[in-house]
Amino acid sequence: MRSKQTAIGAALAALAVLCALFAASASAAPAWKFETKSLEGTEVILGGAYESALTVPGLTTKCENFLYKLTIENSAGTGKGSLTEMPLYNCTTNSSACTVSKISAEKLPYASHLATFGTTNYIVIEGVKVPILYAGEECVLGGTLVTVTGSAGGSIDNTAETATFNSSTLAASKTELKAIGQKIEWSGLFPTEAFQWHREQALSVS
Amino acid sequence: MQKHRTRVVCTALVAVALAALGLAGTAQAKLTGNYTRFSQCPYANLEVIKCLYSVTESGEVVLGNKKVPIEKAVTLQGGYGSVGEDEFSKFFAASNGITLAKVPQNVPGGLLGIVPEASSPALVKALIKFFLENSLTGVNATLELAKTASDIRVSENNLAAEEGAALELPVKVHLENPFLGKNCFVGSSSSPLLWKLTTGTTKPPAPNSPITGSVGAAKFLEEGRILETKGAKFVDNAWSAPGPSGCGGILSFLVTPIISAQLGTTTAGHNTAILVNTLSVGSAAAVRKNNSENP
Numbered sequence: 001m002r003s004k005q006t007a008i009g010a011a012l013a014a015l016a017v018l019c020a021l022f023a024a025s026a027s028a029a030p031a032w033k034f035e036t037k038s039l040e041g042t043e044v045i046l047g048g049a050y051e052s053a054l055t056v057p058g059l060t061t062k063c064e065n066f067l068y069k070l071t072i073e074n075s076a077g078t079g080k081g082s083l084t085e086m087p088l089y090n091c092t093t094n095s096s097a098c099t100v101s102k103i104s105a106e107k108l109p110y111a112s113h114l115a116t117f118g119t120t121n122y123i124v125i126e127g128v129k130v131p132i133l134y135a136g137e138e139c140v141l142g143g144t145l146v147t148v149t150g151s152a153g154g155s156i157d158n159t160a161e162t163a164t165f166n167s168s169t170l171a172a173s174k175t176e177l178k179a180i181g182q183k184i185e186w187s188g189l190f191p192t193e194a195f196q197w198h199r200e201q202a203l204s205v206s
Numbered sequence: 207m208q209k210h211r212t213r214v215v216c217t218a219l220v221a222v223a224l225a226a227l228g229l230a231g232t233a234q235a236k237l238t239g240n241y242t243r244f245s246q247c248p249y250a251n252l253e254v255i256k257c258l259y260s261v262t263e264s265g266e267v268v269l270g271n272k273k274v275p276i277e278k279a280v281t282l283q284g285g286y287g288s289v290g291e292d293e294f295s296k297f298f299a300a301s302n303g304i305t306l307a308k309v310p311q312n313v314p315g316g317l318l319g320i321v322p323e324a325s326s327p328a329l330v331k332a333l334i335k336f337f338l339e340n341s342l343t344g345v346n347a348t349l350e351l352a353k354t355a356s357d358i359r360v361s362e363n364n365l366a367a368e369e370g371a372a373l374e375l376p377v378k379v380h381l382e383n384p385f386l387g388k389n390c391f392v393g394s395s396s397s398p399l400l401w402k403l404t405t406g407t408t409k410p411p412a413p414n415s416p417i418t419g420s421v422g423a424a425k426f427l428e429e430g431r432i433l434e435t436k437g438a439k440f441v442d443n444a445w446s447a448p449g450p451s452g453c454g455g456i457l458s459f460l461v462t463p464i465i466s467a468q469l470g471t472t473t474a475g476h477n478t479a480i481l482v483n484t485l486s487v488g489s490a491a492a493v494r495k496n497n498s499e500n501p
Contacts, residue, residue: 056424056425056426057424057425057426058425058426058427058429058430059426059430093430094429095426095429095430095431096429097428097429097430097431097489097492098429098430134430136430136489137489137491138431138489138491138492138495139430139431139489140256140426140430140431140432140433140487140488140489140492141430141433142255142489143255143288143289144362144363144366145363145366145367146366147366147367179366180366180421180424180433181366181368181405181420181421181422181424181435182421182423182424
């Protein structure tokens, strides 16, 4: 009799643990927080990439100045955003034959949202469209418009207050950027710092 | 005096021979490494901005009821100029004149596949029997340019964007078999099969449905001077074809209608071209430089 009670107790305990686990994953939608408090209203994150490079096998394009302006808010408990500006300057390639004659983000704003994959929080930027016009007499892409399209997910580091984009974060967030029919690599490290109502406050995602 | 004159003539001949060798050396400058594929690009013409070398390794051409798989590689090569207002570049013929190589492809079913014995008139039936008995039953279909190379059009922006026509190719199909004679064609210079090949998705009329091509796996060579894509899939299934003509030699009036009936409807929506290529595009300036560096 006692053994039956023990078995039922164990089963209930296991069920409770499972329920707790499911509850944790169900409430996984991450939100923007300042000093651990959920963001109310909107805030603007403004900054420049510490480094950023875009690679199609054999040709890498780097932009020295990769600025961005992201308006963020929490909507129904989930962090959202709108990338309203993304000027790109001083872009070069790793090829002695190719230069970047023109590059600009089109079809702004790009919608974004926070999401959790595994145990990591990501910011996912959607609807990216960046045409690049290459130049150079000896460059095979000289005069050709190469358009980067797709979506990109970057992992959020709450301690460093940065978002990192690379092939691993794009794969983990099930996003991809394409150009010339290819899945391309994009690496970038972006600071996440508020510039409006929450200046100098620690921004985190959880 | 005689000896001196002979010596002068000999010296002059040797000088001419050496000069000729020198000129030949210049004319036969060789491209090296990754650039060798562009040896037939008319890169000496300064209007040529890019060199193109494309080898179709597989695919198929469906003409009405008949499907011909591409089993033997077909090369398209030449160069193209700057982009016009219509987004297309003018094409320049290959230096050796072989812009589109004439490579015969086997037609499945052979002669009986396009001229069925049973439904043919007695004279045709007798001739077919002769060819069958002599094992002359194989039929080849060879793709040929229907117009000049300058009528080919290239849009590298459409190619890169995977939308719209990337390559417009006016072609005709030469059906070859001793029974069919030498002039059995589908398409002609005045009425070509105009393939508007895309790496994107087609919008064909019914009964065909949209099919999708792709740029394939691209990589840059020579620090961005050459782009090579493997498995580039160019497709078009919205083209129309006229009926066959000139088939059967002097019996053309009997044979051509039979082949036409066998092909069935060849209006737009009933035909398909799928070409799977390894495509190389190079900067003509880079090719010229490679050439000048290797006299």
